[in-house]
């Protein structure tokens with residue numbers, strides 16, 4: 001990591017704000033993707049949910065694989081060199097900058113999350129190439145204009161940007177509000193920018209039961225939506241083929257063993273005309 005090419009914007013001191021008495025979304029998800037950065041409380045609810053709905057493990061892993069394929073497609077086939085990843089989560093294998101900079105070493109990535117534990121681990125997200133740049137913003141999805149303004153210190157808003165919001169919009173309880181937040185973010189991006197979304201969907205009783213158990217745990221609730229609601233986030237954008245599909249079906253790699261796994265998670269990539 002080179003300090004000249006990476007930076008972190010710190011809100012409050014992270015350790016003072018970390019609550020280990022309730023599960024947290026980033027830590028819970030880290031448990032599901034096989035990471036080590038979670039507490040007992042996250043693992044306990046994680047194990048309960050695995051009993052209720054083992055399919056959530058596939059949702060978590062295959063959604064991360066989708067992130068990798070989407071970032072690779074955007075950097076490789078669309079020439080995108082700038083990424084704004086909101087609701088980043090804890091660092092894991094193949095974070096957005098690692099995928100994008102493997103294709104385009106000069107890619108710039110701004111990560112945004114409001115969880116103090118993600119902030120505490122932010123250095124692992126700041127391992128930029130010399131040619132590129134990474135930054136971390138301790139900021140809130142509910143304040144889109146502030147996020148865009150702070151991201152402008154790293155990203156050039158006269159050139160296309162890929163806005164990635166993966167497995168995060170379910171935290172916004174009201175669908176209309178979630179759509180409005182996405183719209184305000186997209187409105188601030190130049191033409192040729194792309195929106196990338198994936199989210200868990202209410203497409204099986206198991207997923208609905210898992211969501212109810214998570215929401216009863218004291219964590220900030222997570223609401224699973226219908227497929228048509230995921231599609232609604234892309235209104236006004238040109239959907240990239242194959243459109244809104246299960247995360248395993250979005251441009252799978254040839255020979256990908258998970259490509260035919262049915263999962264309760266849908267995704268899409270849309271281009272701003």
Ligand SMILES: C[S@@+](CC[C@H](N)C(=O)[O-])C[C@H]1O[C@@H](n2cnc3c(N)ncnc32)[C@H](O)[C@@H]1O
Nearest residue numbers: 026029087088089113114115140141166167168
């Ligand atoms: C389930 S994790 C998803 C992590 C990662 N995007 C992925 O798909 O693997 C949701 C993330 O959204 C973050 N988050 C929740 N509400 C947020 C908000 N209002 N502003 C910014 N980040 C938020 C959480 O802290 C957490 O890291």
